[in-house]
Amino acid sequence: MILGLLALLGCQLVGEVLVRLLDLPVPGPVIGMVVLLVLLAWRRPAPEAPVLRAADGLLAHLQLLFIxxxxxxxxxxxxxxxxxxxxxxxxxxxxxxxxxxxxxxxxxxxxxxxxxxxx
Structure with a gap:
């Protein structure tokens, strides 16, 4: 699950860097989600892949993110x-x-x- 969280945070970091470098009027996490979407569509991970397990773990506790x-x-x-x-x-x-x-x-x-x- 740690590898999955690192992958998610890595995509967010790439999004932040792209926003800063290109001076885009879009939040970095949004660009990071697009990067993650492209990677997931390209690689088609297995259901037990770390990034999918990490995402499922975060979704299970989504209500905490609204605090x-x-x-x-x-x-x-x-x-x-x-x-x-x-x-x-x-x-x-x-x-x-x-x-x-x-x-x-x-x-x-x-x-x-x-x-x-x-x-």
Missing amino acids: PAGVGVVAYLTVLRQEAVPIVVAMLGSWLAGLVVVGGLLQLAARRRPGRGDR
Whole structure:
């Protein structure tokens, strides 16, 4: 499991280095996840591979990773209270935009692929 954690952290480190070198406006861990995705798609590890075991171990305790976010919300509660309207508008706007995009893509996919009764 240590080798798997080292592989995951190595991908994150590569992502951080790429972000710093290329001055990308994306967080390093996101680029690291893309690097990990490419490596996993390329290598196709076995189900008992260390990186998959480490990922399963982290997913089993995923709820613990939300504790820092909860502490951050409590720590900035006064700021959140003062900026509640813009935050709610941004959240609803992004939700609506996502809903429209996914609905549009679903409509497009439904038009391109005939249903079972359309044949």
